[in-house]
Amino acid sequence: MPDLILHHYPSSPFSEKIRLVLGYKKLAWKSVIIPAIMPKPDVVALTGGYRKTPFLQVGADVYCDSALICDVLEHVQGEPALYPPHLKGVSRVFAQWADTTLFWAAMAYNLQPKGAAYVFGRGATPSETAKAFAEDRKAMASNFVRLRPADATCAYRSYLRRIAHMAEEHDFLFGTDPCVADFATYHSLWYTRAQVPVLAEILAATPAVAEWMDFMAAIGHGVMDPFDAADAITVAAAAEPMPPGQNLLIDSAFQDDHGIALGSRVTITAESFGPEPTEGVLLAATRTHYTLQREDPRAGMMHVHFPRVGYVLRKAEGA
Numbered sequence: 001m002p003d004l005i006l007h008h009y010p011s012s013p014f015s016e017k018i019r020l021v022l023g024y025k026k027l028a029w030k031s032v033i034i035p036a037i038m039p040k041p042d043v044v045a046l047t048g049g050y051r052k053t054p055f056l057q058v059g060a061d062v063y064c065d066s067a068l069i070c071d072v073l074e075h076v077q078g079e080p081a082l083y084p085p086h087l088k089g090v091s092r093v094f095a096q097w098a099d100t101t102l103f104w105a106a107m108a109y110n111l112q113p114k115g116a117a118y119v120f121g122r123g124a125t126p127s128e129t130a131k132a133f134a135e136d137r138k139a140m141a142s143n144f145v146r147l148r149p150a151d152a153t154c155a156y157r158s159y160l161r162r163i164a165h166m167a168e169e170h171d172f173l174f175g176t177d178p179c180v181a182d183f184a185t186y187h188s189l190w191y192t193r194a195q196v197p198v199l200a201e202i203l204a205a206t207p208a209v210a211e212w213m214d215f216m217a218a219i220g221h222g223v224m225d226p227f228d229a230a231d232a233i234t235v236a237a238a239a240e241p242m243p244p245g246q247n248l249l250i251d252s253a254f255q256d257d258h259g260i261a262l263g264s265r266v267t268i269t270a271e272s273f274g275p276e277p278t279e280g281v282l283l284a285a286t287r288t289h290y291t292l293q294r295e296d297p298r299a300g301m302m303h304v305h306f307p308r309v310g311y312v313l314r315k316a317e318g319a
């Protein structure tokens with residue numbers, strides 16, 4: 001199999017989720033550090049428009065969204081399992097809650113004025129960095145309502161108490177080993193602890209959560225080799241995308257919920273936050289994912305994959 005190339009940046013919570021899954025599965029991977037804000041020309045050469053972090057590249061195949069990347073990594077290395085059979089349903093449902101409701105409460109808490117001052121105060125030109133970041137995320141949030149800091153704080157405290165009830169019962173949230181729910185829950189709390197220590201006192205009220213976080217951190221990131229963005233594009237240009245059914249996804253049977261035939265020109269956009277579409281030819285629309293084929297002047301023929309849940313499929317303008 002070609003190398004696993006993770007495109008990410010150090011302070012990205014969803015990237016920390018995937019770095020730990022790579023560590024849990026003891027996988028070797030290549031690390032391309034991408035910008036946290038636009039413009040991201042090397043990212044868009046590979047994804048065709050999607051600009052969120054992280055994404056996983058395997059040759060000329062790009063897997064967008066950490067939920068889909070977890071499925072891919074489970075396919076690559078089944079043991080230890082992210083979705084143990086007895087937790088198959090609940091672990092996915094819980095992970096989805098953690099990646100959305102918990103994440104947004106935690107981030108609104110983390111980036112309240114005191115947290116934002118700390119995060120951006122460390123840059124070379126703090127006010128410029130903060131301004132550019134705020135403008136970038138405002139554009140991404142055009143279809144999105146943010147929690148106010150006080151509301152976010154109450155919600156985050158409640159969620160931490162609920163997570164503590166689970167962590168008090170066993171080492172990990174659902175038993176003696178971590179599953180996808182642990183990785184999805186951990187990354188937002190990791191951001192508080194590791195990136196915004198000035199606000200990390202909120203974790204002190206739930207020592208079981210802090211102890212579980214130590215177990216999660218000890219998993220580590222696996223064997224990582226730094227890699228260059230330009231080299232990642234060269235890898236894509238030299239590779240052929242894998243045909244549906246032979247790529248790293250679990251299914252390929254067509255499931256038509258939109259009345260859009262395979263072979264149509266379409267766009268795929270995140271349901272909320274980050275309106276940048278990826279356009280291409282619909283190659284697969286299965287129970288679990290969409291695959292678009294697109295040609296890029298630098299990266300060549302690419303297959304870009306998205307999870308079905310959380311993404312909007314539309315016919316492209318004029319198609």
Ligand SMILES: N[C@@H](CCC(=O)N[C@@H](CS)C(=O)NCC(=O)O)C(=O)O
Pocket residue numbers: 012013014015035036037038051052053054064065066067099
């Ligand atoms: N549902 C996506 C969410 C990814 C996401 O929102 N990532 C944040 C960083 S942790 C992001 O993309 N921020 C904007 C950026 O990096 O350009 C996933 O699970 O991968």
